[in-house]
Amino acid sequence: MKSIKGPALFLGQFVSDIAPFNSWDSITKWAAECGYIGVQVPSWAGNIFNLEIAAKSKDYCDEFRGVASSNGIEVTELSSHLQGQLVAVHPAYDEIFDGFAAEAVRGNPKARQKWAVDQVKKAITASKHLGITEHATFSGALAWPYIYPWPQRPAGLIETAFDELAKRWKPILDYADENGVDVCYEIHPGEDLHDGNSFEMFLERLDGHKRCNMLYDPSHFVLQCMDYLDHIDIYADRIKMFHVKDAEFNPTGRQGVYGGYQNWVNRAGRFRSLGDGQVDFGAIFSKMATIDFDGWAVVEWECAIKHPEDGAREGASFVKDHIISITPHAFDDFANAETNVAANKRILGLEDK
Secondary structure, eight states: OOOOEEEEEEGGGTOOSSTTSSSHHHHHHHHHHHTOSEEEEETTOTTTOOHHHHHHOHHHHHHHHHHHHHTTOEEEEEEEHHHHHTTSBOGGGHHHHGGGSOGGGTTOHHHHHHHHHHHHHHHHHHHHHTTOOEEEEOOOBSSGGGSSOOSOOOTTHHHHHHHHHHHHHHHHHHHHHHTTOEEEEEOOTTSSOOSHHHHHHHHHHTTTOTTEEEEEOHHHHHTTTOOHHHHHHHTTTTEEEEEEOEEEEOOOSSOOTTGGGOOGGGSSEEEEOTTSSSOOHHHHHHHHHHTTOOSEEEEOOOOSSSOHHHHHHHHHHHHHHHOOOOOSSOTTGGGOOOOOHHHHHHHTTOSOO
């Protein structure tokens, strides 16, 4: 068994134009003051990270890591969630997702998709320059508008969507393999890869590509009423990253999984700060230890109620309290007695007569 590293914090929900969240030096100092020893970096956040330069210059990446290190922080992973989303966008979402892209490619889905692929590849290159072997992203979605089959889906619609999704990602995954980086898709509603079945449909079309892996986040399984502990057992060999995020699901006579178009505060399913939701993290951290997961426990703060800075500070302590320091020996070793083959045979009644 292995111990998880952490606590770390995903900075995606914190980067802004306001100090201390507006520069790499100040945001890493703040994270350390909160109790973190690592941060996961959103590759689109230009005020703390320059993806274009990072993909070209290892010296820039060394300097970037050095600033973090001087503040007591390690760079755990890069994220390309926003760019990954744009690798596959159904036309119904074109205008909504345009804001994720560079201004030059907005309004042009083909150019935007090409830009997104290039961005993810650059993030993979930058990961290599940073000495990181895992990368977080979204799969994007072509089939999501048809998640609930009414009217009845045309025969082959989902198969065609997943064929195309795999076709778009295969060159990226091959590039990741060349650079020694695992692509970890966050299994997430809104993405075509939103549960185990959809991940398997994708993986099958990629012939089990070894760089196609998962970012495990139990909060998204709570909101789908899935067994998030069984999921760890099933996909142990594919889980390479871990977001520590809490959630609760409280269905009523008025709403359930779909939420009735309500805002986050009023939904039956809500993301919560760590410890305020229903996720059994004691069981999760135990499971992660038994599958030899030695990656980072990364807090992703999302809560409809609590202030983000309070959630971040509480999250660091929460993860520290849940990380298991693996025992070096069995608890009953004190009762162990020296033995040998002959003794074992005698004990079993197998000694020669």
